[in-house]
Amino acid sequence: MRQLVVLVGMPGSGKTSFHHKKSDWVVVSKDVIRQSMFGRSFEPEFEDAVDRIFAAALIETAESSAEVVCVDDLNLLRKERRSYVELGQLTERETVAVVMPYDPIDELFQLVQFQLEELKKSSPKMRVANFPRDRFDAMLRCYEAVQPEEGFSRIMREEKLPMVSGITKPKITIRRVRTKREEKQNPIPLFAA
Numbered sequence: 182m183r184q185l186v187v188l189v190g191m192p193g194s195g196k197t198s199f200h201h202k203k204s205d206w207v208v209v210s211k212d213v214i215r216q217s218m219f220g221r222s223f224e225p226e227f228e229d230a231v232d233r234i235f236a237a238a239l240i241e242t243a244e245s246s247a248e249v250v251c252v253d254d255l256n257l258l259r260k261e262r263r264s265y266v267e268l269g270q271l272t273e274r275e276t277v278a279v280v281m282p283y284d285p286i287d288e289l290f291q292l293v294q295f296q297l298e299e300l301k302k303s304s305p306k307m308r309v310a311n312f313p314r315d316r317f318d319a320m321l322r323c324y325e326a327v328q329p330e331e332g333f334s335r336i337m338r339e340e341k342l343p344m345v346s347g348i349t350k351p352k353i354t355i356r357r358v359r360t361k362r363e364e365k366q367n368p369i370p371l372f373a374a
Contacts, residue, residue, distance in 0.1 A: 185243060185274040186251045187265045189327055190281030191320060192312070193293035199279065199339060200251050209239045210253035222300060222309045243272040250274070257324045259331060266332040278333040282340065283321070290317050 186206070188196040200208050212222075214234050219227045235254070242250045256262050262278065269276030283289055293312055301309045327336050 183247070183272075183274045184249045185265060185269040185272070185276045186249060187256055187262060187276065187278050187333070188251065188253050188281065189256045189262070189278055191257075191283045191289060191324065192255065192317070193289050193296060194281035194283050195339065196253055196281055199281065200253055203249070203251070206249045206251045207242050207245070207247040208251045208253050209235060209242055211235050212253070214238075216304070216307060220307050222297065222307065223312075224308065224310060239268070243268050243274060255320070257320060259325050259328075262327065262331055262333075269334075275334045276332070278327045278331070278336045280327050280336065280338045282338075283324075286321065290314060293317065 186200075188199065190196050197210070197212070200206055211231055214231050215221050215223060215227065218234065219231070221227060239250070239252065252265055254261075256265070266276050268274075297309055297312060300307065327333070329336065
């Protein structure tokens, strides 16, 4: 049966690393939308657009023939997850929650800071927002654990991530750089006058 896999977890808990191992999955990710379309890691003024693009992409992929569609976002609140369970029912997909570990919390916060620094180095043109500890702690306080009554077909809990000298090494995404020839070409207008 086709599946809708909903990843649940704090920033840095391993959601992206988890789905990178599943090369045949179709993944819809707010982080990818932020970075590839807006050139930012996070900025409140773009979040409405990110949410709309994310929702449209998720509906399209859920209605597709893809065997597994994966939702890569925090999904910390039950009300967020409820909409995915409903989408799974509407598109006749088994809806599975995959809950990522978030302990020890201090190491997880350090990992997020490390990942942001790596993102700055690997994508110097990207605008990478700071992620202060108080914002991280606020997310943790509002996190609602996934419960069976939410309607998921299965709830899977991932094991603690292996730590390497205190920091899990994240997978670095390489961005394509345009050649000089491509930069000189005029873009095709979307709407001709």
